[in-house]
Amino acid sequence: MNLHLEKAKVNNQKSEVRITGSKSETNRLLLLQALYPHLTIDNVSNSDDSEVMQKALKGLSEKERTVDVHHAGTAMRFLTAFFAVQDGKEVLLTGSSRMKERPIKILVEALRQLGAEISYEEKEGYPPIKIKGRKLSESQVALPANVSSQYISALLLIASKLENGLELTLEGEITSIPYIKMTLALLDEIGVKTSFKNNIISVGHAELVKASRLTVESDWSSASYWYSIVALSEIGTRITLSSYKKNSLQGDSALAQIYEDFGVQTVFSENHSIVLEKVKNDQQAKVSYQLNNCPDIAQTIAVTCFGLGVACDLYGLHTLKIKETDRLEALNAELSKLGAEISVTNESLHLKTTMEINKNIAIKTYQDHRMAMAFAPLALKVPLIIEEAEVVSKSYPDFWSDLKAVGFQMDRI
8 A cells, every 4th residue: 555645734732642562671571471461461562563462372272373464573572581481382473575674593593492392494594494382490601792783672571481591691782771771670660570680680580470450551662753743844833642651661762852943842641641832943953862771763864854954873783784674775775766875784874954855656565564654744845646555453453544634635546
């Protein structure tokens, strides 16, 4: 499905948007709920990724089965660790053609060091993998500190079920610390003992945890597109989003501070909603951000800067090359079509000031949900086409209907 977005304007009278739970928090809690079934979760994400997790975790009574995670990278990594500790169960874990190009070796090697039995079915170091679940008695493992935080979180989430807990040493400079801290905070919340000192993370063994009802905070990554919409709108534009915490566990909550540079003010209310308001237009001529703690908002920021005519340098983006697509090259290609002067390296993006935007350009999304959503706010500046618009279901299925509700006009083509 391709969508043609007409040049848009936000209707301030219809600007309340409810965003479901964070995909990152939901997927962690779903795995913990599978390990400790008496946990209850509210405000679960309705994303494709979370539905994949739920479906995979429902068939635990089967001794042998195939689990297909499609494009869900988080599910692939978390489930690799989860199935490794399911004693007596055998699983073939596979995914889409793109998933078979995304590396899993670092996590597999770490699990093997702990005693897991995992083999590659096709290409060494990549899915699909066969996992024969067993009890893991080893308790010490080391990983390079700059790997994807999902590898680290996958190990931490199963750690309390290891016979002797886990001591994980991270070697070098750590990236994506907020996602690691999110995992540890959720473990602490259900009563699992953890510590994070210097580069060593320890998680204690826990056969049982305290019964808990946990509410998932709404997804800050999804909020990023609304920040972009407000930033690209006229002064006085307001959007209300629910439900968010000022002391969020999500690294992408850095949005609230970053978007002050683009004239967007964030006001937190007592009922956990936030109001985004465009309060000024005098943004800086050039901005620079280190995004290693929140790389998922890089696409949104790059497109916002382009739409505002602001030059930017974005750093800490090395993990974007192994996402649903190579996001740096995808941004390079699509922003260039719109008239941007842009260059990328293996870990950074550099955008020059551009005052004119090409109209009615078809944006290729590369089967990447964030490409579709990051570019959609540009309809506030020029009409454009979003190809394969249905990819948004991976993380934000209601995205297009929410945009229509606040005044965006779009047609299938």
